Amino acid sequence: MNKYPRIYLSPPHMSGLEELYIKEAFASNWIAPLGPHVTAFEKEVAAYAGVKGALAVSSGTAAIHLALRLLGVGKGDIVFCSSLTFIGSVNPVLYLDAIPVFIDSEPESWNMSPIALEKAFKWAQELGKMPKAVIIVDLYGQSADFDSLLDICNHYGVPVVEDAAEAMGSTYKGKACGTFGKFGIYSFNGNKIITTSGGGMLLSDDTEALEKALYWATQARDKAPWYQHSEIGYNYRMSNIVAAIGRGQLTVLDERVKARRKVFERYKEALGNIPGVGFMPEANFGQANRWLTVMTLDPTETAVTPIQVIEELERDSIECRPVWKPMHLQPLFTDCMFFTHEDEISISDQLFACGICLPSGSSLTLDDQQRVIDCIKKSLKK
Numbered sequence: 001m002n003k004y005p006r007i008y009l010s011p012p013h014m015s016g017l018e019e020l021y022i023k024e025a026f027a028s029n030w031i032a033p034l035g036p037h038v039t040a041f042e043k044e045v046a047a048y049a050g051v052k053g054a055l056a057v058s059s060g061t062a063a064i065h066l067a068l069r070l071l072g073v074g075k076g077d078i079v080f081c082s083s084l085t086f087i088g089s090v091n092p093v094l095y096l097d098a099i100p101v102f103i104d105s106e107p108e109s110w111n112m113s114p115i116a117l118e119k120a121f122k123w124a125q126e127l128g129k130m131p132k133a134v135i136i137v138d139l140y141g142q143s144a145d146f147d148s149l150l151d152i153c154n155h156y157g158v159p160v161v162e163d164a165a166e167a168m169g170s171t172y173k174g175k176a177c178g179t180f181g182k183f184g185i186y187s188f189n190g191n192k193i194i195t196t197s198g199g200g201m202l203l204s205d206d207t208e209a210l211e212k213a214l215y216w217a218t219q220a221r222d223k224a225p226w227y228q229h230s231e232i233g234y235n236y237r238m239s240n241i242v243a244a245i246g247r248g249q250l251t252v253l254d255e256r257v258k259a260r261r262k263v264f265e266r267y268k269e270a271l272g273n274i275p276g277v278g279f280m281p282e283a284n285f286g287q288a289n290r291w292l293t294v295m296t297l298d299p300t301e302t303a304v305t306p307i308q309v310i311e312e313l314e315r316d317s318i319e320c321r322p323v324w325k326p327m328h329l330q331p332l333f334t335d336c337m338f339f340t341h342e343d344e345i346s347i348s349d350q351l352f353a354c355g356i357c358l359p360s361g362s363s364l365t366l367d368d369q370q371r372v373i374d375c376i377k378k379s380l381k382k
């Protein structure tokens with residue numbers, strides 16, 4: 001048994017207001033399915049991000065699924081995807097029987113490389129088959145380089161879905177992440193910067209498209225006096241209780257961003273001078289929410305591998321994770337195309353090999369963070 005309580009990677013952090021909103025929902029018996037908190041939460045998120053509309057759904061993955069269907073993605077269509085991401089970015093491509101093609105990261109932001117994206121478009125052009133959509137991820141809460149990426153996508157006339165599941169509260173050139181594509185999505189999964197216990201949001205300036213998504217998200221029920229259906233639909237709507245939690249969380253989002261950025265600064269200050277130790281850079285075009293602090297180890301300078309450090313921390317009951325295993329390396333996607341940032345070098349492979357996600361919760365105490373720092377120092381001395 002460990003004498004210390006477990007330190008989690010990114011646990012939920014409630015403000016107190018969530019419970020009040022839930023009580024209100026109970027008092028009015030608006031438990032489910034919809035209700036006033038859902039509508040209010042959508043309005044508040046849309047206003048926060050600066051878009052015309054938002055649709056509250058059951059997960060970030062569901063929001064991506066709806067976005068791709070709105071863009072007409074179907075059987076056999078190509079969708080360009082960031083390779084360095086969580087599987088939730090890409091599974092919706094498979095739900096629609098479409099084909100993902102993976103794009104490497106660039107070293108400045110770790111997000112989709114404009115160079116690799118351009119290569120993929122040239123390939124598609126030669127093939128005579130353009131992608132139906134490009135899904136661009138804001139990794140670990142850092143914005144992708146949207147001016148460069150959107151220039152390329154606009155040139156080829158292909159719409160973008162911004163997967164800002166990890167980047168709520170982050171900005172690119174002063175504008176909120178989640179607003180750069182034709183559609184954007186947030187996730188409120190349990191480990192994200194704010195959580196509703198589980199949920200997601202689809203964002204867009206196209207309110208007509210959001211109406212269509214609402215129809216699909218509620219089992220595609222036609223306007224008729226009986227239950228009539230002409231299209232395939234899903235049960236994807238967010239409940240009133242879940243939205244109540246979200247409204248409470250939204251009031252503290254900016255505080256949560258500040259707290260996570262401080263967590264990052266303390267790690268960097270304590271560990272950044274150790275030879276071979278680095279951190280995920282912050283690109284000068286935006287402000288990251290630092291959802292997770294990612295430390296890197298240069299294998300030529302450190303005696304231990306990231307997996308060894310993670311195991312050492314686990315022995316002290318500290319939860320850490322490797323960087324996402326890139327999608328092009330997943331058994332599920334062995335047959336898929338992948339375009340690299342440099343000819344013979346995959347940046348996402350390198351990041352996967354050297355990165356460690358550290359406990360980054362906004363409720364992480366100074367003492368607990370010191371425990372993590374001490375344990376990392378100890379493990380690096382081996």
Ligand SMILES: *Cc1c(COP(=O)(O)O)cnc(C)c1O
Nearest residue numbers: 059060061086088089165187189
């Ligand atoms: C969490 C996450 C998702 C999926 O969100 P869920 O709400 O868990 O479905 C999608 N993409 C990225 C990059 C994520 O981190």
